[in-house]
Amino acid sequence: MKKIFSNKILSPLNNERGVAALVSIILAIIILGSIAFNFIAETRQKQSGSAMTYTSTNALMIAEAGLRYTHKCLVAEDVSWGCPAILQGNTDWTTITSANNFNKDFGGDGNFAISFPGHVNNNEGSIYVTSTGTFRGAQRSLSRFISKVCVLGENAITSCVATSTKNNSFIDPPLPDPPVTGECPTDPPGIVDIPADTSDCSSNCGGPTCPDFVYNTHAPAPNRILDPSFTQFCNFELEDDQVVKTNEADHINILIGNNFKIKNNAALRLNNDAADPLDGTKDTTITIYNKADFQNNGEIRVNGTLTLNVAGELSMKNSSRINNSQGEAANASAWVEGNATIKNSSLLVGSLSSDGTILLKNNAEVQGALFGNEVSLKNNATVIYTGNEDAGTNTPGYAQCVSGSAAPIWSE
Incomplete structure (x- = not known):
């Protein structure tokens, strides 16, 4: 009997503890399994979402490349x-x-x-x-x-790289903030695309069919009317108070195979009408395949309209003028493939576009609009757009510039 009573009898409390431990283990297994399952599912979802984002982003980049x-x-x-x-x-x-x-x-x-x-x-x-x-x-x-090309007629200045103003330079009206940035195509063709010279001047500059301009020969006294039988020159230079007129019925297109220069109070008067000097109804296009240079009060007076194409650089200095006689900004446009510099109280009335840098300094003035790769104003330079919003619009050359919003508008 003593041996029998020596065995321990398990109490109900111990049985409950064992069951609780077993249940805890089962619950832990279930919880860990759920966590693992959710982790795997979420990882797969993230991978799937990442793949979708990756393919969608690449599709968008390809669409942009297409444009x-x-x-x-x-x-x-x-x-x-x-x-x-x-x-x-x-x-x-x-x-x-x-x-x-x-x-x-x-x-x-x-x-x-x-x-x-x-x-x-x-x-x-x-x-x-x-x-x-x-x-x-x-x-x-x-x-x-x-x-196609550029934006004119919306702001005083549009540039593709930057517009800078220094030392009391003035723009009327002020530029938007931030300044307008144009979209410049790769050069060539760039903003300005002057067709290649296919005339006799390209192969025989200075020859009989493309001579250098001689004042007394090609604009004889007393009227100094440019001889209508000559529409192209290798070099054209006026100096020292020389004045040359073009007849209203002639010289609608003048080609200069090399350099063009007007200096020292000389003047070229386009579409001269002796009966009524302000009655100019013709369009004149002057195409210069090297440099255009205006110095020391040299000027072009525009009667009718002027399109000035310059394959090289344009330089205006020391009170030189383009289109100042009538002062209609709509009647003159200049298109320059190189740099354009206007300085020392010189004046351009009209629009100016350049593939290079447009520099105005030392009291230079433009009454109209500018569009260039880069535009810089220094030392009291002035651009007056107010009242000249139609700059260049009457000229045949203006057709090469497409007016519109300054920046590309993308829509998805």
């Missing part, structure tokens, strides 16, 4: 780019329609599709384009207007 490619094809020419033929050198963009939609692939990973859906605001130099980028099943689309 930039189309812009490049429209404003410049290069057979190596593989551009559709209708986009290269096209002077009338209204001829580009949905029939000219095209695609470009990227080795099977992605592609962009360019479409021309048509828009009420399309014109010869502005077209609405949609680019749809595709990458591994994801698609994104961007649309915008592409314009």
Whole structure:
């Protein structure tokens, strides 16, 4: 009997503790399993979302690349780019329609599709384009207007790089804040694209068909009217109070194969009408294939309109003037592929566009609008846009510049 009572009898409390421990272990296993399952599920979801974000972002970048490619094809020419033929050198963009939609692939990973859906605001130099980028099943689309060249007629100054003013320089009205930045195409063609010289001057400058200008020979006394049988010169220079007039019926286009210079109180008077000196109804285009230089009160008086094309640089200094006689800013536009410098109280009335730097300093003044890669005003230089908002608009040359918003507008 003693042996029997020596065995311990488990109490109900101990049984409950064992069951509780077992339940705790089971619950812990369930909780850990749930955590592990959720972690795996969330990781997979994040990986899936990351992959979707990656493909969508790449599709958007491809769509942007499509717009930039189309812009490049429209404003410049290069057979190596593989551009559709209708986009290269096209002077009338209204001829580009949905029939000219095209695609470009990227080795099977992605592609962009360019479409021309048509828009009420399309014109010869502005077209609405949609680019749809595709990458591994994801698609994104961007649309915008592409314009040919530049922006004039909206602000006193538009520049692609920067506009700086120093030492009491003045702009009327003041520039927007931040300043307007234009979209400059790659040069060439750039803002200004003067066609290559294909005249006799390109191969025989100074020869009989492209002589240097001689005052008494080509503008004989007493009237000093430029001989209408000569429309092109190798070098053209007026100096020391010389005055040359063009007849209103002649010399609508004058070509200078090399340099053009007017200095020391000399003047070129365009479309002179002896009966009524202010009745100029003709357009004059002067194309200069090197440098245009105005010095010491040298001037061009504009009767009618003037388009001044300069393939080199434009320099105006020491009170020289362009289009000051009538003072109509709409009647003169200058297009310069190189730098343009106006200084020392010189005056230009009209618009000025340049692929290079436009520099005004030392009391120089422009009554009109400027558009350049970079624009700098120093030492009391002045640009007066108020009252001259139509600068250059009457001239045939203005057609090469497309007016519109300064920056590209992208919409998705």
